[in-house]
Amino acid sequence: xxxxxxxxxxxxxxxxxxxxxxxxxxxxxxxxxxxxxxxxxxxxxxxxxxxxxxxxxxxxxxxxxxxxxxxxxxxxxxxxxxxxxxxxxxxxxxxxxxxxxxxxxxxxxxxxxxxxxxxxxxxxxxxxxxxxxxxxxxxxxxxxxxxxxxxxxxxxxxxxxxxxxxxxxxxxxxxxxxxxxxxxxxxxxxxxxxxxxxxxxxxxxxxxxxxxxxxxxxxxxxxxxxxxxxxxxxxxxxxxxxxxxxxxxxxxxxxxxxxxxxxxxxxxxxxxxxxxxxxxxxxxxxxxxxxxxxxxxxxxxxxxxxxxxxxxxxxxxxxxxxxxxxxxxxxxxxxxxxxxxxxxxxxxxxxxxxxxxxxxxxxxxxxxxxxxxxxxxxxxxxxxxxxxxxxxxxxxxxxxxxxxxxxxxxxxxxxxxxxxxxxxxxxxxxxxxxxxxxxxxxxxxxxxxxxxxxxxxxxxxxxxxxxxxxxxxxxxxxxxxxxxxxxxxxxxxxxxxxxxxxxxxxxxxxxxxxxxxxxxxxxxxxxxxxxxxxxxxxxxxxxxxxxxxxxxxxxxxxxxxxxxxxxxxxxxxxxxxxx
Ligand code: GLY
Numbered sequence: 336x337x338x339x340x341x342x343x344x345x346x347x348x349x350x351x352x353x354x355x356x357x358x359x360x361x362x363x364x365x366x367x368x369x370x371x372x373x374x375x376x377x378x379x380x381x382x383x384x385x386x387x388x389x390x391x392x393x394x395x396x397x398x399x400x401x402x403x404x405x406x407x408x409x410x411x412x413x414x415x416x417x418x419x420x421x422x423x424x425x426x427x428x429x430x431x432x433x434x435x436x437x438x439x440x441x442x443x444x445x446x447x448x449x450x451x452x453x454x455x456x457x458x459x460x461x462x463x464x465x466x467x468x469x470x471x472x473x474x475x476x477x478x479x480x481x482x483x484x485x486x487x488x489x490x491x492x493x494x495x496x497x498x499x500x501x502x503x504x505x506x507x508x509x510x511x512x513x514x515x516x517x518x519x520x521x522x523x524x525x526x527x528x529x530x531x532x533x534x535x536x537x538x539x540x541x542x543x544x545x546x547x548x549x550x551x552x553x554x555x556x557x558x559x560x561x562x563x564x565x566x567x568x569x570x571x572x573x574x575x576x577x578x579x580x581x582x583x584x585x586x587x588x589x590x591x592x593x594x595x596x597x598x599x600x601x602x603x604x605x606x607x608x609x610x611x612x613x614x615x616x617x618x619x620x621x622x623x624x625x626x627x628x629x630x631x632x633x634x635x636x637x638x639x640x641x642x643x644x645x646x647x648x649x650x651x652x653x654x655x656x657x658x659x660x661x662x663x664x665x666x667x668x669x670x671x672x673x674x675x676x677x678x679x680x681x682x683x684x685x686x687x688x689x690x691x692x693x694x695x696x697x698x699x700x701x702x703x704x705x706x707x708x709x710x711x712x713x714x715x716x717x718x719x720x721x722x723x724x725x726x727x728x729x730x731x732x733x734x735x736x737x738x739x740x741x742x743x744x745x746x747x748x749x750x751x752x753x754x755x756x757x758x759x760x761x762x763x764x765x766x767x768x769x770x771x772x773x774x775x776x777x778x779x780x781x782x783x784x785x786x787x788x789x790x791x792x793x794x795x796x797x798x799x800x801x802x803x804x805x806x807x808x809x810x811x812x813x814x815x816x817x818x819x820x821x822x823x824x825x826x827x828x829x830x831x832x833x834x835x836x837x838x839x840x841x842x843x844x845x846x847x848x849x850x851x852x853x854x855x856x857x858x859x860x861x862x863x864x865x866x867x868x869x870x871x872x873x874x875x876x877x878x879x880x881x882x883x884x885x886x887x888x889x890x891x892x893x894x895x896x897x898x899x900x901x902x903x904x905x906x907x908x909x910x911x912x913x914x
Contacts, residue, residue: 378836378837379841380900380903380912381894382899383913383914384731384913385402385408385728385913386727386901386911386913387726388726388891388901388902388912389415389726389909390423390725390887390908391422391910392912393421393512397512398415398726398912400414400508401414402730402914406730407499407732408728408736409437409494409499409736410498411728412490412728415726416486416726416738417429417509418508419724420509421559422512422517424757424758425722425724425746426723426724426814428760429487429574429757430583430742430752430758430760431451431740431760432449432451432482432485432740433449433485433741434447434448434628435736435798436620436621436800437735438807442802446607446608446623447604447605448605448625448626449489449490449492450485450625450792450794451485451762451791452485452602452789452790453790453791453792454482454594454598454788455789457788457790459786461786462479462768463769467769469768474761474774475761475764476533476748477537478590478592478593479593479763480747480763481760481762482762482792484760487566487571487575488574488575502567503567509563510560513563514555514560516554516555516556517556519554520908521550522907524552528547530544530749533746533749534749536749537748537749537750538753539589540753543558544751558754559756562755562756562757565577565578565579574599575602579755580596580600581596583752583755586750586752609621609623610622610623610630610632610633612633612687614636614831615640616804617802617831619633619636619827620801621797621800621823622797625794628796628799628819629797631668632797632823634664634665635661636661637693638660638693639658642657644657644828645833649829649833650844650846650861650862652869653701655862659855659875660699661692663707663848663850666851668686668695668713669850671711677790677791678790686713704874704875707851707853722741722746722747723740723741724740724741725738725813725819727889727891728810729807729891733807735810737811738798739797739812739814747761747762748761762792764792765794766784766793767781767784767793773851775816778816795817799811799827806893808892808893809827811823811826813887813889814887815884815885815887817849819886821847825840826888827840837902838901838903840890841889841904841905844858844861845858845861847885854875854877855877855878856878856882857882858882859879862879886904887904887906887909889902889903890902899913
């Protein structure tokens with residue numbers, strides 16, 4: 336997670352955790368003020384036919400195994416997702432939710448929303464005390480933070496429409512992995528050890544992670560394997576109406592939460608119309624509300640399209656300035672207009688139109704920064720974190736899917752359903768608990784994202800597919816809370832405007848700006864002092880210390896000869912596997 340925000344933000348736990356975990360990693364790699372030249376090889380893995388790029392090598396390999404057996408990208412999605420639940424409990428989940436964008440081999444596009452929703456007993460002021468102040472930690476830690484999980488419903492929805500192999504063949508590799516166990520990397524061991532105190536704090540029982548871990552240790556997940564076996568045998572209803580539903584409702588209530596069996600029984604994943612727009616001769620297909628991702632990416636790219644972006648040079652003062660001003664305006668709109676489309680009227684067509692972006696940029700000046708205090712939402716008539724995870728898949732027919740899924744904070748709300756073998760999300764923190772008070776990503780929300788029973792909380796997840804000349808071009812996405820949006824924009828532009836390979840594009844240093852707080856976060860060591868100084872002279876506040884990692888992009892680029900190049904972000908243990 337990227338939580339570089341002030342003491343006013345609600346979750347210090349995830350902020351400090353992430354900071355500690357990644358600071359040492361980053362600081363051993365680079366020295367402040369010196370440009371870290373492209374740290375990657377010139378290109379990523381190149382494959383002829385099919386590829387999976389995700390946060391864990393085991394999960395990428397399982398997705399590929401399914402496609403080698405004759406499964407399609409959608410089959411591989413289900414197998415990869417379940418394998419991430421085992422191998423990457425930091426964010427891979429069945430206790431959370433996510434979004435998927437697809438483009439079939441014949442050009443049909445669509446989007447699936449399996450975002451968590453507020454329980455029926457949720458209410459607008461549930462995270463406020465009697466004086467109307469936010470109760471620290473209530474929306475991030477423990478049972479009150481949990482939204483009704485959507486992942487299992489999402490996977491079955493995908494299976495019903497697109498699955499080709501028997502479901503039991505898709506879930507079996509995850510069952511086998513859970514029984515065999517996962518060998519910990521150094522990063523994983525450090526994370527488990529860091530978060531142990533929070534696991535102890537919220538769980539009324541000892542959980543399997545409650546010991547000192549070392550790289551090379553193996554963790555086995557027998558309870559999760561049993562849950563998967565029940566889902567294999569009983570289908571979707573096992574999680575929402577069966578023994579697992581009973582387990583979740585009883586567990587949450589025992590920990591003083593409000594999710595009931597009825598909440599679970601009423602959960603539905605929903606097909607949505609994706610956000611589709613053009614940037615020059617590329618067609619971008621991205622996630623629609625209740626994610627803000629697609630709309631914000633559209634607003635940012637529409638705003639910069641009239642400018643000769645490539646001529647400014649990669650990560651130059653002018654490029655950073657232009658993107659920051661576009662981001663500032665897009666995030667101001669996000670804060671005001673966006674929420675669950677089933678509850679709020681959202682002026683999507685206007686927000687993603689080039690004419691609107693031009694109007695929003697009318698007061699942009701190269702001479703000085705536009706202070707965020709003077710930027711409000713646009714006038715139209717009539718606000719993760721590394722804890723999220725993204726994966727990209729292309730199969731040999733050319734079907735492409737981009738999936739971003741999350742527990743929100745690291746290991747969600749830290750509650751581990753011991754009998755079921757999985758963590759529960761803390762997605763309720765993505766609602767705007769109190770207008771004007773930032774959430775754990777520093778995002779400030781308004782009425783459109785207020786809490787209502789059964790409403791979905793606004794997301795920044797941005798699974799995205801790009802077409803060029805009518806053909807698949809790129810599959811891209813990232814974890815990173817609010818930095819997801821700006822990471823996806825930069826990974827795309829690094830290839831499209833600056834001619835980088837997918838791996839280079841993913842590994843390049845990134846910056847991030849989001850209206851409030853009014854500054855530009857930069858990965859330490861990624862930007863020259865000269866560029867930083869010139870931006871400061873123009874009035875931009877630069878922060879190179881509180882954002883050690885911005886996004887963790889996993890992407891696939893279709894090369895002119897039809898081969899696939901994987902971009903697996905060096906910031907994690909991410910891996911591209913293909914054939
Ligand atoms: N929980 C991070 C997001 O949905 O944006």
